[in-house]
Amino acid sequence: MTLHAPRISSGLAPTDQQGLARTLGDSDDVTxxxxxxxxxxxxxxxxAxxxxxRRLSRGDAVTVASVAELLTTSQAAxxxxxSHTFLRNMTDRGEIPVQYRGTHRRIRSQDIMAWLESQKTDTRQG
Known part of the structure; x- marks a missing residue:
């Protein structure tokens, strides 16, 4: 199971905010x-x-989270x-990675497509 929890950051201290704001200026270059x-x-x-x-320089608290195209188990199946049941069994066995949103399973579309591609390879070899 892979779980990518959001990362939450509190706001910066006022002196850090001012220093960051000065550094950023009107810059559009990040190295x-x-x-x-x-x-x-x-x-x-x-x-991004x-x-x-810029949000940190304003003193905002910030939450950073990854976004991947997630499918319900029904959509992935x-x-x-x-079948939905067959897919759930594969996630239980770890054959297809799954993420949980509360108690609900979510599967990245890339992972289901990779599994489909592996099935084609297995069929050609068998």
Whole structure:
């Protein structure tokens, strides 16, 4: 089971807010450093990071969560052409990754498509 919980950050202290606001200015360029190596972010990531930093510079608390196309088990089973029960059994055995939203199972569309592709490969080999 894979669970990607949102990450919640409290607002910055006023002095940190001011320093970040000054640094950002009207910038639309974001370069990050990972282990001392500079990486320039692509436009999609730049927009998200700048939005996050601007919110923090205003003193806002921020929640960051990943978004993947998640399907209900019924939707995933229909996409795969299998029964809902068969799919649930596969998630129970760990054959297809599942995420939980409360008590409800959700399956990434990429995971069900990968499983379908593996079935094609198994059929060709068998």
């Amino acid at each position: 990050i450093f990972v282990d001392g190596t500079a990486h320039r972010l692509p436009p999609e990531a730049t927009e 990071v700048l939005d996050l930093l 229909e996409l795969a052409g299998i």
